[in-house]
Amino acid sequence: MSILEMRGISKAFNGVEVLRGVDLTIEKGEIHTILGENGAGKSTLMNILTGVVPMDGGRITFLGKPIERPTVSLTEKLGIAFVHQELNLFPTMKVYENLFLTKEPAYPWGMLKKREMIARARRFLGELGVEIDPTALVSELRMGQKQLLEIAKALFFDAKLLILDEPTTALNNEEIDRLFAILKRLCKGGTSFIFISHKMPEIFAISDRYTVLRNGEFIAQGNIADTDAESLARLMVGETYSSGDVYRQRTLGDTVLELSRLSGPGFHGVDLSVNRGEILALTGLQGSGSSELMQAVFGALPIESGTVSVNGKPLTRRGIHAAMQAGIAMLPSNRKENSVVPDMSVLENVYLAKHTLSARRQHIPRRAELKKYESLKLLLNIKAGSGSEAILSLSGGNQQKVFLARWLNTGSSILLLDNPTQGIDVGSKAEIYQLILMLAESGKTVLINTLEIGEIQKVADRCAVFYDGRLIKLLSHGEISEHTVMMYSTNAAQTMEGQA
């Protein structure tokens, strides 16, 4: 029996159509993935279903009854819960207060039942296997914990249909496994899920059926068991899709970046030298230290000992500004927490880093900026309008491209990219890989921290594998394979050597 039917949904923002006659059917007890490129309309369709934005046309039926005009409170009451792509927690409130928000149990005389709320929150989080103290402040939680709390919040009031819009971007593999186990259990109990993700392995691990959108139109639906990643990618992108190899061998220049015996929070004694025009991948399991190392090179984390040299000169001043002046740029991971300045326009978000470097200039040359913005927009294929739009009106993946533009715009010679394709669709990923190669060919040095081995193979000249805070293996391009990377990042290689 289908629990939800959406028929002929259409929507325009400022005269631009972003959904055209889209259909979606969700069955009881299924996990249904919605796929589509960045800006295809996935989040907007969900915003319409849950009453966040009004639809221009179409029909919605939930549990056999039409919903004429969905509103947030009505759909909540009907049992539809939405975990947004952007987090919606109140950071200055406690975990249990966020869980019970607007539904707090109270005594007849009005006082809230605080002890009961804490106890129920603790029991519930325990049942889910989520290790979070209900009395902790949300701002004190790690990103992964916040994301799990957001999901727990949606599950707390027995939703019949739960929408998860890219829920795993900030979770580590262990947390993802735990989340998927919870979803499968709830599915057996009859809860339905709409799942939005760009990660094919996840989609195949968790979903029963799929719906593909392209440019705001319904393209296809079917059973996951009857398809494969390649066919889905083709449906999403259209005939132009090519999964072809991108790596090109190049001649590299002299050493540009040199780390010697570098130690800091989470990494120890790292020696590494990277050449002009080189693309070096850093990888390792969550907590291996590769991301922390990158942040320390950028001056965002302290260095305890050792040196960072650029073009043979050790950096004596520390901090982000000094790193930027030495020509280092960094795209951090977790767009939502580390990159978005929500009150600023798209253009202001692009120019943020550049303005920091040229803070003493009196005028902002608006015309020149707009011209540069248009060229970056073209280069990165950013789906956005004039630049004066609010950054939050862009789809998640297009926001990420804006932050890449932010750093390309500074003209830095060393680019540190931490998980750069987070939230980026398959077609745009291939474009970004091409772009990274092009940047390297033009003499930039690129360090890319990623867990995706396919990504490493597509771009990297060498791959530095981290384990427990140490660089344990440097692989050449030819040596990079799923097998070798896993061997070293789980430390299986050393364990086996030790046993031999």
Ligand SMILES: Nc1ncnc2c1ncn2[C@@H]1O[C@H](COP(=O)(O)OP(=O)(O)OP(=O)(O)O)[C@@H](O)[C@H]1O
């Ligand atoms: N509030 C808004 N105002 C103006 N335009 C909007 C608004 N919300 C979404 N859009 C536009 O609608 C289109 C569809 O965006 P949507 O967020 O639904 O894409 P998406 O499929 O979720 O993409 P992604 O995978 O990148 O998250 C985009 O072009 C986006 O810029």
Ligand SMILES: [Mg+2]
């Ligand atoms: Mg989206």
